[in-house]
Amino acid sequence: MSTDTSTGAGGPDATTPTRDDIVRPLQHTQKPFFIVGAAASLVALLWVIAWSWQLHNGLIVTDLADWGSAGGVTWGLYIGAFIWWVGIAHGGIILSAAVRLFGMKKYQPVARIAELLTLGALSMAGLYIVVHTGRPDRIVTSVVMAYPNTVHSSPLVWDVTVITLYMVMTATYLGLTLRYDVKRLRTDLPEILDPLYDVMTLGYSETEDRIIERMVWWLALGIIIMAPLLLHGGVIPWLFALMPSMPGWQGGVQGPQFLTIALTSAVAGIIIISSVLRRGYDWYHILTDDVIRGLTLWLGLFALLFIWLQLQQIITGVYAPEVAAGRATAAKITAPVYWFAIGLVVIALAYIFAQAVKPQVFTVRRSIVASVLMLAGTLVEKIFFVVEGLMYPHMYMYYGTPGTYFPSIIEMMSIAGTIALCTLFFMGVIKVVPVIELHAIEELRGEEHGSSEVEER
Amino acid sequence: MTWEVIAPGTWVIFAVIGLPVYTVVIAWFLGKPRTLKTSVMGVAYLVSFIASVWIGLFLLTMLIRFVFPAAM
Numbered sequence: 016m017s018t019d020t021s022t023g024a025g026g027p028d029a030t031t032p033t034r035d036d037i038v039r040p041l042q043h044t045q046k047p048f049f050i051v052g053a054a055a056s057l058v059a060l061l062w063v064i065a066w067s068w069q070l071h072n073g074l075i076v077t078d079l080a081d082w083g084s085a086g087g088v089t090w091g092l093y094i095g096a097f098i099w100w101v102g103i104a105h106g107g108i109i110l111s112a113a114v115r116l117f118g119m120k121k122y123q124p125v126a127r128i129a130e131l132l133t134l135g136a137l138s139m140a141g142l143y144i145v146v147h148t149g150r151p152d153r154i155v156t157s158v159v160m161a162y163p164n165t166v167h168s169s170p171l172v173w174d175v176t177v178i179t180l181y182m183v184m185t186a187t188y189l190g191l192t193l194r195y196d197v198k199r200l201r202t203d204l205p206e207i208l209d210p211l212y213d214v215m216t217l218g219y220s221e222t223e224d225r226i227i228e229r230m231v232w233w234l235a236l237g238i239i240i241m242a243p244l245l246l247h248g249g250v251i252p253w254l255f256a257l258m259p260s261m262p263g264w265q266g267g268v269q270g271p272q273f274l275t276i277a278l279t280s281a282v283a284g285i286i287i288i289s290s291v292l293r294r295g296y297d298w299y300h301i302l303t304d305d306v307i308r309g310l311t312l313w314l315g316l317f318a319l320l321f322i323w324l325q326l327q328q329i330i331t332g333v334y335a336p337e338v339a340a341g342r343a344t345a346a347k348i349t350a351p352v353y354w355f356a357i358g359l360v361v362i363a364l365a366y367i368f369a370q371a372v373k374p375q376v377f378t379v380r381r382s383i384v385a386s387v388l389m390l391a392g393t394l395v396e397k398i399f400f401v402v403e404g405l406m407y408p409h410m411y412m413y414y415g416t417p418g419t420y421f422p423s424i425i426e427m428m429s430i431a432g433t434i435a436l437c438t439l440f441f442m443g444v445i446k447v448v449p450v451i452e453l454h455a456i457e458e459l460r461g462e463e464h465g466s467s468e469v470e471e472r
Numbered sequence: 473m474t475w476e477v478i479a480p481g482t483w484v485i486f487a488v489i490g491l492p493v494y495t496v497v498i499a500w501f502l503g504k505p506r507t508l509k510t511s512v513m514g515v516a517y518l519v520s521f522i523a524s525v526w527i528g529l530f531l532l533t534m535l536i537r538f539v540f541p542a543a544m
Contacts, residue, residue: 067539067540070536070539070540071540141525141529145529145532145533145536151533151536152533152534152536152537153533154529154533155526155529155530155533159526165481166481166482166485167479167480167481167482168479168480168481169481170481172481173481173484173485173489176485176489177489179522179525179526180489180493182521182525183518183521183522183525184493184496184518186517186521187514187517187518187521190517190521191514191517218509218513222507223507223510225505226505226506226507226510227510229503229504229505229506230499230500230510230511230514233495233496233499233500233503234496234514236492236495236496237492237493237495237496238492240491240492241489241492241493245488245489245492249489250489
């Protein structure tokens, strides 16, 4: 392993980021890593056992089978959590793309963490599609075989198409930008993974750096248009907003509403992961308080827009609505769970507003708590949105269906299980590639991109 | 109705949602600086990731079918 701590002239001091900082997770593993890994594995395993019970007995164990045996709710926590995970996936790559397109250099150190959050969260969203189906073995064959016909009219198929494109564009973005880092940090990376690094840098030459930089810029542009406007502000809300039979779901406002929720939960996720990583790997001089505070302010802005769009829906639903929409809105605003979700967001907003007015109120720990509240609030709101829409349709086609919906233990375990799986994904990735871009270190050191030398093992 | 002339998914997917993807790929091949090798490599990344997503999903679902035949 190289012991060189400098990437350029001048020599580092204690607060100057170095390449050693970003390869530290790949070289050292401490006890807390194993403890967190064991805990996450246990939680994930417990959920897999619970899911196995569902696979063995069918969706009936969740009351979501057929027409539902819970007041007609056939899409419950699973679909709410699916939307939540897609939302979290959102901000990641958008933040990274914004760094590249709009020169938001301050956030460059969190860009790759954000990209990885996109991949991890999207994988969990995809897993929820598998989990919520009664016959998961038919998913691929039915989607692929019927695609030429269904793509023209099915929002579900549009959804699958755009999620695939989004995931693939994100992975390509990550794959192309990693070539630069892997080639230059090669001697500091684990030798055991050399075959993987060989594949990742296949055909690399230094002359490609400028070309890749341009290609990635265009990719960032494509992603920043597709992700917010066409995925979470597009095909995901259209799964609901295009349904005339469900007044709680229908309407163009769902596009911006979904997008604001997505951005809120995504920034919250980035704040939590960045804060944990900076503590775990002593990255206080890279992921600075200033970066976390900036992210906290963005969190506040997106949460405020989320609340504002809730207001839009409530006022149009209570002033002079048509009958079914009025009934759906009345059910919504009299449900304690709805106000619980909104309350969590408002409490977090109160802190963000306070620290914006009085900077000494800000602490990273408080921002983490605010982020957890935001994530909890957005998850509850999304599940409630899905369930309430099904419980208050235009026509009571499920009228004879008994019961009311409450998530089963198996469904609730899926939340913990997927969070654990996403944690394990991150823990695995930080042992394979640097999660802070070498470009970010060069930028913080005031060096030009490409100033680090290529290394060969 | 427009719906009867051209279904919404046809233009939503192939004209609107496809647009960012077409733009990216065209820019890769026509912008400067460029080399054909690097542009092709970018497309290879896209195609191989699409394949790995769907093949991976297919294998997972087939594993589920194999392990839980009673539920099928």
